[in-house]
Amino acid sequence: MALRVSNLASGYGRLQVLFGVSFEAPSGSVVSILGPNGAGKTTTLLTVMGVVKPWDGVVELEGVDVTWLPPHRKVELGISLVPEGRRLFPEMTVEENLLMGAYTKRARDKIHDSLELVYTLFPRLKERRKQKAGTMSGGEQQMLAVARALMARPKVLLIDEPSAGLAPKVVADLFQTISQLKKEMSVLLVEQNVAAALEISDYSYVLENGRIILKGPASELVENEHVKKAYLGV
Amino acid sequence: MRPYIPLGTYLLLMALAFVFPQYSKLIASIAFFMALGQAVNIFVGLTGYVDFGYVAFLAMGAYGLGVTVYYMTWLGILALPLGLLLGVSLAASLASLVGAIALRLRGAYFAIATIGVNEGVKHLIVGANIWGGGAGLILSSSMFQAFGRDTALFLANVGSTVLILATGLIAVVAMYLIQASKAGFALAAIRQDEDAAKVMGINPTKYKLMAFMTSASLSGLLGAAYFSLGNMQVFPENVFFVEYILDGLAVMFLGGAGTVTGPIIGGLIYFGVRYLVGIYLPGLQALVTALIVFLVVVFMPKGVVGTLRELIPSLRSWLP
Numbered sequence: 203m204a205l206r207v208s209n210l211a212s213g214y215g216r217l218q219v220l221f222g223v224s225f226e227a228p229s230g231s232v233v234s235i236l237g238p239n240g241a242g243k244t245t246t247l248l249t250v251m252g253v254v255k256p257w258d259g260v261v262e263l264e265g266v267d268v269t270w271l272p273p274h275r276k277v278e279l280g281i282s283l284v285p286e287g288r289r290l291f292p293e294m295t296v297e298e299n300l301l302m303g304a305y306t307k308r309a310r311d312k313i314h315d316s317l318e319l320v321y322t323l324f325p326r327l328k329e330r331r332k333q334k335a336g337t338m339s340g341g342e343q344q345m346l347a348v349a350r351a352l353m354a355r356p357k358v359l360l361i362d363e364p365s366a367g368l369a370p371k372v373v374a375d376l377f378q379t380i381s382q383l384k385k386e387m388s389v390l391l392v393e394q395n396v397a398a399a400l401e402i403s404d405y406s407y408v409l410e411n412g413r414i415i416l417k418g419p420a421s422e423l424v425e426n427e428h429v430k431k432a433y434l435g436v
Numbered sequence: 437m438r439p440y441i442p443l444g445t446y447l448l449l450m451a452l453a454f455v456f457p458q459y460s461k462l463i464a465s466i467a468f469f470m471a472l473g474q475a476v477n478i479f480v481g482l483t484g485y486v487d488f489g490y491v492a493f494l495a496m497g498a499y500g501l502g503v504t505v506y507y508m509t510w511l512g513i514l515a516l517p518l519g520l521l522l523g524v525s526l527a528a529s530l531a532s533l534v535g536a537i538a539l540r541l542r543g544a545y546f547a548i549a550t551i552g553v554n555e556g557v558k559h560l561i562v563g564a565n566i567w568g569g570g571a572g573l574i575l576s577s578s579m580f581q582a583f584g585r586d587t588a589l590f591l592a593n594v595g596s597t598v599l600i601l602a603t604g605l606i607a608v609v610a611m612y613l614i615q616a617s618k619a620g621f622a623l624a625a626i627r628q629d630e631d632a633a634k635v636m637g638i639n640p641t642k643y644k645l646m647a648f649m650t651s652a653s654l655s656g657l658l659g660a661a662y663f664s665l666g667n668m669q670v671f672p673e674n675v676f677f678v679e680y681i682l683d684g685l686a687v688m689f690l691g692g693a694g695t696v697t698g699p700i701i702g703g704l705i706y707f708g709v710r711y712l713v714g715i716y717l718p719g720l721q722a723l724v725t726a727l728i729v730f731l732v733v734v735f736m737p738k739g740v741v742g743t744l745r746e747l748i749p750s751l752r753s754w755l756p
Contacts, residue, residue, distance in 0.1 A: 251635060253631065273634045273637075274634065274637045274638055277636065277637030278637055283635040285631065285635060289631060290632070291625055291628040292628060292629075293628055294624070294628070302621060302625050302633075302636050303636055305618075305622070305637045305638055350636075354636070354637060
């Protein structure tokens with residue numbers, strides 16, 4: 203199992219957000235965590251990454267307990283995050299952003315190889331490689347955010363709300379590319395755009411009020427009454 | 437990158453101080469602003485953090501050399517290198533102590549947390565009555581004894597100026613080395629988006645602390661050269677004078693934060709403006725500092741060097 207999370211609890215200050223969240227992300231698959239605003243989706247990813255300190259629970263990467271490691275150590279071991287809102291380095295060019303993504307020792311050794319890989323996945327970024335990241339369109343910025351995370355050569359890629367603020371056509375293209383990534387790694391996707399996410403997911407979890415309330419293969423969840431009513435609007 | 441302007445300016449001023457010792461103190465006053473801006477720039481310019489307790493590092497340097505010369509006169513001329521070493525170590529230690537705790541905080545919170553450091557250390561020295569307490573250390577007779585009269589006077593006049601200029605020069609080299617290394621990229625990322633930098637595998641605290649300690653060490657050297665060696669005295673009211681950080685910030689912003697040449701050009705302009713104001717509107721220099729910072733931040737946020745580089749891209753390599 204690439205990533206296994208058991209009974210994860212965390213929050214901010216005295217406010218608890220996650221109440222014992224458990225899920226698994228096997229390699230070779232796209233797993234999604236779906237849910238409404240404020241359910242704790244982003245907190246889940248930030249806690250897995252170590253940006254938000256866990257209160258309780260276990261995060262295992264390929265069987266190794268990494269729960270208490272700081273983010274920079276987790277990147278080194280193979281967890282990479284595409285943060286919510288993209289969080290590019292706006293004053294750096296596209297290529298400089300990508301090089302920043304390969305900051306760790308392990309990633310730096312494969313930097314040329316990785317650049318070629320992400321330019322093949324996102325040819326648009328190659329055309330724009332000398333452009334300042336802050337001046338690109340939303341869709342291009344999201345591509346860059348994903349590409350930058352790939353430069354770290356992750357075994358587990360966490361993606362937070364990639365569809366936010368993008369046109370449906372752009373979302374479709376982006377999700378198409380994301381679904382290709384699972385060949386090389388395990389992808390954990392957090393989304394509010396439930397329909398789009400279910401389409402490319404192998405397995406999904408529904409998170410509400412800091413607890414997993416539903417889980418199953420994406421093909422089954424599409425048929426679930428609660429999912430249909432609350433998220434798909436049918 | 438062509439390092440001729442920063443290196444040339446410092447070397448030229450050094451030569452002038454030797455050839456015209458009667459102007460050495462004037463050169464020292466200019467160089468003090470340049471070197472201070474340069475040292476502040478290594479922390480504030482590279483990380484985007486501001487430290488309002490920063491002047492304590494100047495004071496640590498001044499006390500390091502002052503205490504060595506005052507209490508260990510028998511060291512003779514060795515008191516100078518050992519005193520400088522002690523001053524730099526004190527500044528670096530204080531920075532590591534403050535940084536290890538406060539650099540875990542973000543921007544504004546860090547600035548607030550550090551406000552009290554300068555006053556705290558000052559009141560420790562005055563209140564506990566150590567290192568001369570509130571009366572300070574008058575070093576002239578100790579320096580005469582340790583170095584010999586003529587050497588002491590030469591060191592206080594030309595020697596201190598050269599050391600201030602050397603501090604600026606070391607800061608230029610340090611800035612080059614940092615920007616050309618992995619640390620330079622890490623700091624650029626931290627400055628633009630610290631959270632994103634974290635998930636790139638960068639340990640922000642480590643690099644912020646590194647820049648903080650480098651900057652503090654240089655300020656320590658500067659404080660020793662300017663106060664202890666140059667004025668032959670260390671008074672708590674002088675060396676903990678909180679306005680120096682405002683001067684340092686003004687010079688840095690005026691020239692261009694995060695650039696190598698910025699503080700040099702900023703220091704020259706800043707000194708010139710203060711000098712003219714001192715002649716025509718005596719007593720209003722402090723008001724001018726406030727005004728300069730305000731106007732530059734509003735109308736020229738990239739400073740003189742940053743703006744020139746944007747207007748004339750071919751100047752880029754000349755104005756690193």
